[in-house]
Amino acid sequence: MDAALDELRRNVAALPPAPPAMAAYLEQVRAGAHRVTDADVEALKAAGCSEDEIFKQTVAVAVEEGLRRLEAGLRALG
Numbered sequence: 001m002d003a004a005l006d007e008l009r010r011n012v013a014a015l016p017p018a019p020p021a022m023a024a025y026l027e028q029v030r031a032g033a034h035r036v037t038d039a040d041v042e043a044l045k046a047a048g049c050s051e052d053e054i055f056k057q058t059v060a061v062a063v064e065e066g067l068r069r070l071e072a073g074l075r076a077l078g
């Protein structure tokens with residue numbers, strides 16, 4: 001499992017940085033992805049972000065946050 005998690009981390013790290021227009025949206029994904037709406041995505045598209053870029057950055061942030069939470073849980077278990 002460690003190899004798979006390491007590969008996820010490498011893939012996320014290989015992405016270019018998200019454009020500034022995505023900062024608030026990506027924070028929303030980190031804090032509560034279940035609150036993201038179609039309107040949020042449409043606003044990013046209107047700001048010039050492509051669907052591909054939105055998808056990649058969304059997945060990257062979700063993976064980062066999921067791994068952070070996994071690591072925190074494992075630390076709590078000792």
